[in-house]
Amino acid sequence: MSIIDKALEANRQYAKTYKPAPGGRPYPKIAVVTCMDPRLSDLSAILGLPEGDIDVIRTGGPAVTQDVLAELIVSNRVLGTTEILLLNHTGCGFTTFTDADLNAKLSASTGDASPAPMRFFSFKDPDQNTREQIDTVRSHPWISKDVPVRGVVFDMETGLLREVKPVAKHTAA
Numbered sequence: 001m002s003i004i005d006k007a008l009e010a011n012r013q014y015a016k017t018y019k020p021a022p023g024g025r026p027y028p029k030i031a032v033v034t035c036m037d038p039r040l041s042d043l044s045a046i047l048g049l050p051e052g053d054i055d056v057i058r059t060g061g062p063a064v065t066q067d068v069l070a071e072l073i074v075s076n077r078v079l080g081t082t083e084i085l086l087l088n089h090t091g092c093g094f095t096t097f098t099d100a101d102l103n104a105k106l107s108a109s110t111g112d113a114s115p116a117p118m119r120f121f122s123f124k125d126p127d128q129n130t131r132e133q134i135d136t137v138r139s140h141p142w143i144s145k146d147v148p149v150r151g152v153v154f155d156m157e158t159g160l161l162r163e164v165k166p167v168a169k170h171t172a173a
């Protein structure tokens, strides 16, 4: 049986005790951009916040793509979140290859180079990645200046979050 078939079967049990959220809509307070890494799935515990308070936007890395920016704007402007946290981590799978190498490898192994160069958003340094993300989000004209944009790195060994300071030009306020 496939994992999805097992999940669909388990869902029938889940639905028996399921209670829909009151009001029929979410009321998130904070948008968190984090990696697709499954070790980061329990954000409620990692951050000590109720699940319902967190709009979770997940990409590999995480990469703050144009899509992620659009999701952050909807999270702030439509759904009502008032803070943005960019949550990176140590030991990310996206630091284990480069875009150029993966493009070359997949072009060769599949025999089809037509998708190349595909952007995989690989990176080397989570601190640098975090600083660039803060800059990208903070610079967007549709992200309100009233919304704090902060970045942290989750240490996979200790479970601790360490805040990364933004580049100097954004620290003066």
Ligand SMILES: [Zn+2]
Pocket: 035, 036, 037, 060, 061, 062, 089, 091, 092, 093, 094
């Ligand atoms: Zn990762």
